Amino acid sequence: MKKIDKVVQLVPAFHYGDAIGESMRNVSGWLMKQGIQSEIYSLHVDDELRTEAFLYPQSIPQTSGNSVIILHYALPSALSGLYSNLPGKKILLYHNITPAEYFVQWNAELAFLTHAGREELSRLHEKTDLALADSEYNRKELEEYGYKRSMVCPIWIPFRLYHNRYNDILASSLAKKVRFLFVGRVVPNKKIEDTIKIVYWYKENINPSTSLVIVGKYTSVPRYYHWLREYGKALHFSDDELYFTGHISYDDLVTYYKNSHMFISMSEHEGFCVPLVESMYFNIPVVAYASAAVPEILKDAGVLVHTKKFEYIAELMHIIMTDNNLRDTVIKKQKERLRYFLDEKIMEIWHNILSGL
Numbered sequence: 579m580k581k582i583d584k585v586v587q588l589v590p591a592f593h594y595g596d597a598i599g600e601s602m603r604n605v606s607g608w609l610m611k612q613g614i615q616s617e618i619y620s621l622h623v624d625d626e627l628r629t630e631a632f633l634y635p636q637s638i639p640q641t642s643g644n645s646v647i648i649l650h651y652a653l654p655s656a657l658s659g660l661y662s663n664l665p666g667k668k669i670l671l672y673h674n675i676t677p678a679e680y681f682v683q684w685n686a687e688l689a690f691l692t693h694a695g696r697e698e699l700s701r702l703h704e705k706t707d708l709a710l711a712d713s714e715y716n717r718k719e720l721e722e723y724g725y726k727r728s729m730v731c732p733i734w735i736p737f738r739l740y741h742n743r744y745n746d747i748l749a750s751s752l753a754k755k756v757r758f759l760f761v762g763r764v765v766p767n768k769k770i771e772d773t774i775k776i777v778y779w780y781k782e783n784i785n786p787s788t789s790l791v792i793v794g795k796y797t798s799v800p801r802y803y804h805w806l807r808e809y810g811k812a813l814h815f816s817d818d819e820l821y822f823t824g825h826i827s828y829d830d831l832v833t834y835y836k837n838s839h840m841f842i843s844m845s846e847h848e849g850f851c852v853p854l855v856e857s858m859y860f861n862i863p864v865v866a867y868a869s870a871a872v873p874e875i876l877k878d879a880g881v882l883v884h885t886k887k888f889e890y891i892a893e894l895m896h897i898i899m900t901d902n903n904l905r906d907t908v909i910k911k912q913k914e915r916l917r918y919f920l921d922e923k924i925m926e927i928w929h930n931i932l933s934g935l
Contacts, residue, residue, distance in 0.1 A: 740860075
């Protein structure tokens with residue numbers, strides 16, 4: 579690895595339990611083990627992480643020509659200007675921006691922000707030595723925005739945080755039902771209404787003792803969340819048949835994964851999708867709509883659907899649930915695919931990135 583005196587990571591919001599934040603923590607820990615000074619700067623830092631990051635602009639990084647500055651980019655912020663002006667090698671790590679059209683109906687401010695984010699992304703290539711992307715799907719977007727040198731670098735998932743986690747009280751409270759699971763923010767591109775339609779069809783035509791748990795923050799687009807709640811009521815889902823958890827602890831997250839029968843995603847825009855990999859880790863069969871980066875993340879693991887024929891998908895889910903040989907084959911393929919996302923592989927990728935600067 580070439581001489582690097584310091585690596586500075588910049589992110590607008592540094593949240594505990596957030597996929598990007600935890601990936602940054604993994605990178606930072608690995609850098610320090612390599613003897614490289616590592617610093618994280620953010621506009622917003624969760625209380626749990628105050629000892630691991632500096633608040634900007636209260637603190638300003640000091641870098642040199644031998645430093646590396648990494649901007650984690652998903653939306654525009656004041657950190658883009660800081661990134662452009664600091665001395666050192668510049669890496670932009672693109673985590674994707676959801677297209678504005680998904681937000682127009684629900685949140686005009688977010689629609690504007692995502693549009694502005696893509697405009698800014700198109701300008702930052704002039705300041706960037708190397709662009710990284712969570713997936714090949716994201717990397718191709720970077721090429722379209724003028725980034726000449728780019729590589730794929732998957733999110734470094736914090737598998738260590740899943741060890742020895744479980745909520746016995748929560749587990750004992752869960753009804754003895756067929757339980758389908760979705761994990762992710764409650765935002766329009768996830769098309770959670772389509773997942774609800776599938777589970778409704780399954781409940782009405784295959785097994786009435788069925789529930790759907792939606793795990794994830796639902797405060798980003800409140801109108802969409804409240805509309806989903808009303809939609810579920812119109813389909814006569816009870817509160818324990820369609821349950822939105824909001825943001826939860828790792829103990830609760832692991833408990834839901836271990837007590838669910840299948841992960842379902844009908845999302846139409848994903849730049850990576852960490853819950854697909856988490857489902858592989860917890861040996862839950864995945865059924866997902868083949869959109870954006872999803873086919874790339876799954877490869878030949880899980881079950882991809884290419885059309886949203888809800889009754890067909892529900893029947894397919896039932897076959898996977900009841901055919902033990904098929905279910906075992908799906909899980910075996912997922913275990914094989916999981917290897918690509920484990921720590922050893924991601925460490926190798928980061929070593930190659932920094933060595934090539």
